[in-house]
Amino acid sequence: MFESGYEALLVALDPLRLLWLALGVLVGLCVGLLPGLGGTVGMAILLPFVFGMDPYSGIALLIGMAAVVHTADTFPSVLLGVPGSSGSQATIMDGYPLAQKGDAARALGAAFFVSMVGGIIGAASLFALIGLARPLILALGPPELFMCAILGLSMVGVLARGAAAAGVLATLLGVMVGLIGLAPQVGQYRYTFEEPYLFDGIPIAVMALGLFALPEMVDLVAADRSISRVSKLAGSRLTGIRDAIRNRWLVVRTSVLGTAMGIIPGVGGSVVDWIAYGVTRQTVKDNSQFGKGDIRGVIGPESANNAKEAGALVPTLLFGIPGSGTTAMLLGGLVLLGVQAGPAMVRDRLDVTLAIVWSLALANILGTAACFLLAGYVAKLSLIPAKKLVPFLLVIMTVAAYQATRHWGDILAFLAVGLVGWVMKQVGWPRAPMLIGYVLAPSAERYLHLSMSLHGFDWLLRPLVIVLGLLVLVIVFGSQIFRLRRGKGRRPGLGDMAGRM
Amino acid sequence: MPLQTKMRLSFGTLIVLVFAWTGWQALDFAELARYMPVTMSALGVTIGIVMVLTDAFNWKRRRLTTGDDVSETAALYGAEEREAALRDGSLDPEAADDAPEDPRKVARRSIMMFGWIVGYVLAIWVLGILVASALFLVVFLLVVARSGWLLPVIGAALTVTGMLVLSELINIEWPPYLLEGVIGI
Numbered sequence: 001m002f003e004s005g006y007e008a009l010l011v012a013l014d015p016l017r018l019l020w021l022a023l024g025v026l027v028g029l030c031v032g033l034l035p036g037l038g039g040t041v042g043m044a045i046l047l048p049f050v051f052g053m054d055p056y057s058g059i060a061l062l063i064g065m066a067a068v069v070h071t072a073d074t075f076p077s078v079l080l081g082v083p084g085s086s087g088s089q090a091t092i093m094d095g096y097p098l099a100q101k102g103d104a105a106r107a108l109g110a111a112f113f114v115s116m117v118g119g120i121i122g123a124a125s126l127f128a129l130i131g132l133a134r135p136l137i138l139a140l141g142p143p144e145l146f147m148c149a150i151l152g153l154s155m156v157g158v159l160a161r162g163a164a165a166a167g168v169l170a171t172l173l174g175v176m177v178g179l180i181g182l183a184p185q186v187g188q189y190r191y192t193f194e195e196p197y198l199f200d201g202i203p204i205a206v207m208a209l210g211l212f213a214l215p216e217m218v219d220l221v222a223a224d225r226s227i228s229r230v231s232k233l234a235g236s237r238l239t240g241i242r243d244a245i246r247n248r249w250l251v252v253r254t255s256v257l258g259t260a261m262g263i264i265p266g267v268g269g270s271v272v273d274w275i276a277y278g279v280t281r282q283t284v285k286d287n288s289q290f291g292k293g294d295i296r297g298v299i300g301p302e303s304a305n306n307a308k309e310a311g312a313l314v315p316t317l318l319f320g321i322p323g324s325g326t327t328a329m330l331l332g333g334l335v336l337l338g339v340q341a342g343p344a345m346v347r348d349r350l351d352v353t354l355a356i357v358w359s360l361a362l363a364n365i366l367g368t369a370a371c372f373l374l375a376g377y378v379a380k381l382s383l384i385p386a387k388k389l390v391p392f393l394l395v396i397m398t399v400a401a402y403q404a405t406r407h408w409g410d411i412l413a414f415l416a417v418g419l420v421g422w423v424m425k426q427v428g429w430p431r432a433p434m435l436i437g438y439v440l441a442p443s444a445e446r447y448l449h450l451s452m453s454l455h456g457f458d459w460l461l462r463p464l465v466i467v468l469g470l471l472v473l474v475i476v477f478g479s480q481i482f483r484l485r486r487g488k489g490r491r492p493g494l495g496d497m498a499g500r501m
Numbered sequence: 502m503p504l505q506t507k508m509r510l511s512f513g514t515l516i517v518l519v520f521a522w523t524g525w526q527a528l529d530f531a532e533l534a535r536y537m538p539v540t541m542s543a544l545g546v547t548i549g550i551v552m553v554l555t556d557a558f559n560w561k562r563r564r565l566t567t568g569d570d571v572s573e574t575a576a577l578y579g580a581e582e583r584e585a586a587l588r589d590g591s592l593d594p595e596a597a598d599d600a601p602e603d604p605r606k607v608a609r610r611s612i613m614m615f616g617w618i619v620g621y622v623l624a625i626w627v628l629g630i631l632v633a634s635a636l637f638l639v640v641f642l643l644v645v646a647r648s649g650w651l652l653p654v655i656g657a658a659l660t661v662t663g664m665l666v667l668s669e670l671i672n673i674e675w676p677p678y679l680l681e682g683v684i685g686i
Contacts, residue, residue, distance in 0.1 A: 183534035427509035
């Protein structure tokens with residue numbers, strides 16, 4: 001195995017393939033940098049080019065792009081409070097407050113460094129899991145996947161502490177928005193008003209941009225200030241690296257968590273950053289500054305979201321089960337390259353699988369280096385007065401929103417969701433739970449239905465379901481128990497955090 | 502009652518009505534498509550009513566509904582506290598009129614910003630996104646940001662160029678618009 005790994009490294013280090021990898025990284029960085037565009041868009045851009053390439057070069061191009069989207073998407077998350085892609089939603093919880101304090105460069109430095117470490121840990125985990133993943137994936141049936149969705153929803157308990165009722169209502173609202181469109185079990189359209197645009201539901205890019213970007217832009221102009229409330233940027237990128245090294249075990253913990261969540265098809269990838277954020281907040285000492293600009297709130301989710309990409313490749317490559325839009329398109333790309341995903345990837349095409357592992361690791365290093373070079377300049381964006389910055393952002397957001405399905409409905413939905421998000425922000429309703437509810441609603445409904453159809457109520461007694469259920473209880477009630485035991489009294493609740501989200 | 506409190510109570514009530522409507526609609530769905538929306542709507546109505554009543558009670562008792570839950574970055578942050586301070590005399594009304602955090606002024610500016618956004622979208626509908634974006638950038642930067650001519654002109658030119666390059670490179674598409682036959686970009 002190690003010999004094959006060494007040979008695959010030599011293949012991956014071929015100058016021409018490195019060039020393809022660098023091109024993929026460049027596209028990934030651009031896609032990540034533009035809010036609303038994610039890995040799926042990047043794949044869509046690159047797929048037409050891989051036809052006819054040799055498998056290693058094609059893989060270098062595709063994996064190079066997919067590996068670094070979640071490195072570059074930190075820029076908008078930290079500087080604008082807008083998720084650069086679905087994997088960096090939780091980064092804004094503390095990244096944006098840090099930017100407001102003038103610590104944007106520090107947050108970016110920490111985020112890029114841990115993204116690289118997370119990506120490399122993920123690649124190493126993928127290498128280790130190649131032989132072990134089969135029993136793990138086969139153990140996950142619809143009941144376990146449903147519990148994974150509930151695990152994601154339980155993050156609401158962490159995010160909405162201090163505004164529990166509003167948090168739960170926001171989640172329910174998100175779930176209802178997530179149910180718009182075709183009901184998977186019976187083929188019936190729900191809440192679509194017979195509008196074709198709504199038949200597939202509201203796209204996630206539109207939801208994220210509307211909920212987070214538009215309210216922030218309106219408020220920045222209304223308050224007539226820049227993103228940073230201080231006139232000079234404080235911490236440097238190196239301070240961020242020092243922060244990351246100081247919290248090295250947190251990086252390792254959340255990277256492993258990210259890889260593990262990424263393995264779960266369909267559910268893990270979409271909420272891994274929230275789960276990592278929740279776990280980080282619950283397990284560190286003194287979390288009173290979370291939501292107000294605690295660097296650990298950036299380190300946790302950023303370590304996890306890059307590691308997740310490697311995890312997501314386990315079911316994709318070994319079983320042909322794509323866990324996300326990006327990996328689904330990667331499967332298509334592999335077919336174009338003449339590679340058939342499935343158990344044979346370990347048996348007959350180990351060289352290709354290992355080349356993917358190396359491409360992942362190398363792309364993370366390249367992407368981080370590029371982001372480091374850019375960070376200092378990009379961080380200065382946070383000092384520009386809002387009235388001069390916002391109109392440009394509005395144009396970018398509108399273009400990005402329209403690319404979701406290329407329908408006029410995208411722009412109108414962006415406006416409508418933005419208005420709801422702005423009101424929620426003003427009146428102290430947390431917005432993050434709404435997004436989580438929206439993301440998880442379809443999979444929760446589908447897996448619950450499958451669980452009931454296949455097992456009746458017996459699925460509740462499956463061992464892994466019980467373990468995941470206990471985990472949900474620990475997440476929901478754990479912090480309260482710790483707080484009572486430590487006798488810390490009232491912790492600043494959702495407070496400003498909720499509104500920022 | 503402060504603007505923020507009114508907004509919170511109205512928004513809560515509206516959401517309760519939305520949940521009531523979604524639940525009502527869901528009763529007509531096929532059985533398997535009904536469970537999730539009916540359950541969620543019922544929960545939404547129940548928790549929503551409890552929350553609105555709790556907010557109303559908090560307002561009556563403490564003159565505060567948003568409490569610590571509202572964001573420091575929200576435009577209306579501190580609106581309730583400000584009006585409470587005016588009521589109990591700890592804030593001088595004359596000084597308060599000029600204070601930048603006057604919620605009515607902030608709300609006016611927010612509504613105006615939404616107006617700009619709606620205007621931009623209408624311009625896209627009529628003129629197309631390229632022309633509308635250039636026009637929006639120039640007018641907004643001149644009128645709202647009060648900048649000189651250089652930034653609006655160069656900014657608009659660079660933005661439109663960037664959009665054209667993107668559309669060539671990564672196959673980005675633009676929304677159809679009314680005057681497409683006339684403008685033709």
